[in-house]
Amino acid sequence: MIDPEFWHNKWASNSIGFHLEDVNPLLVQYWPSTKPTREDKVFVPLCGKSEDLVWLATKHEDVQGVELSNIAVRAFFAEHFYTPMVMPINGHTELFQFDELSIYVGDYFSAPIKPVDIVYDRAALVAMPAEMRxxxxxxxxxxxxxxxxxxxxxxxxxxxxxxxxxxxVPESEVMHHFSEFKVTKLYRDEANETHPKIAKQGLTRFAEEVYLIEA
Incomplete structure (x- = not known):
């Protein structure tokens, strides 16, 4: 199991190779597949300081995120020149709120996230070791x-x-975890031999996949 200190140290040392500087093109391309409406409440788990939050907030009135690192959340608001209201929820969680955005700083498993209509998970499930998924x-x-x-x-x-x-997290595992849902694979990008994961790390294969999961 990955200790929370692992992620705190990543942000503290700015070792954030997982952070994308721009909106994820996969989000832009495949968000319409969720048939979103402006009223749909959206949740982004382990959101970091993702640009995707800003993009989603232009399309929805209620976007929630949760992030373990206070550094990441403060950086997000500072980089966008937003001044959020900051409210302590309990001894372990703070809520940063600005217009459509509500970001909880704390533990995903205990933060008081409100029920939602659409979840966007780019970096959460793949951040979890097998025993936590x-x-x-x-x-x-x-x-x-x-x-x-x-x-x-x-x-x-x-x-x-x-x-x-x-x-x-291969397709078989996605199907297992969401067996009671309708699961549609929307995309698979198979890396070629020039991709760093293949060329430098010598992986046999490396692919990014996108799924639409419907309750």
């Missing part, structure tokens, strides 16, 4: 309103060839 998904399912949708981005590689995170 069942618990992560159980919590996620408890946050879903009837008819909710999940846009899930995963990675597929030979796990014994590279130490995560990010971890490999």
């Amino acid at each position: 069942e618990q992560y998904i159980a919590r996620l399912k408890n946050l879903l309103n009837p008819g909710a949708r999940i846009l899930l981005v995963t990675l597929d590689y030979q796990q014994d060839e590279m130490v995560g995170p990010p971890f490999s």
Whole structure:
């Protein structure tokens, strides 16, 4: 199991190779597959300081995120020149709120996230080691309103060839975890021999996948 200190140290040392400087093009391309409406409540688990939050907030009136690192959340608001209201929720959680955005700084498993209609998971499930994924998904399912949708981005590689995170979550595991849902694979990008994960780390395969999961 990955200790919370692992992620605190990543942000403290600015070792954030997982952070994208721009909006994820996969979000832009496949968000319409969720059939979103402006009124749909959106949740982004383990959101970091993602630019995706800003993009989603232009399209929805209620976007929630949760992030373990106070450094990441303060950086997000500072970099966008937003001045959020900051409210202590309990001894372990703070809520940063600005217009459509509500970001909880604290533990995903205990933050008081409100039920939602759409989840966008680019960096959460793949950040969880295998022994934590069942618990992560159980919590996620408890946050879903009837008819909710999940846009899930995963990675597929030979796990014994590279130490995560990010971890490999192959299609068979996605189907297992969401067996009671309708699962549609929307995309698979198979890396070629010039990709750094293949060329430099010598992986047998490396692919990014996108799923639409419908309750």
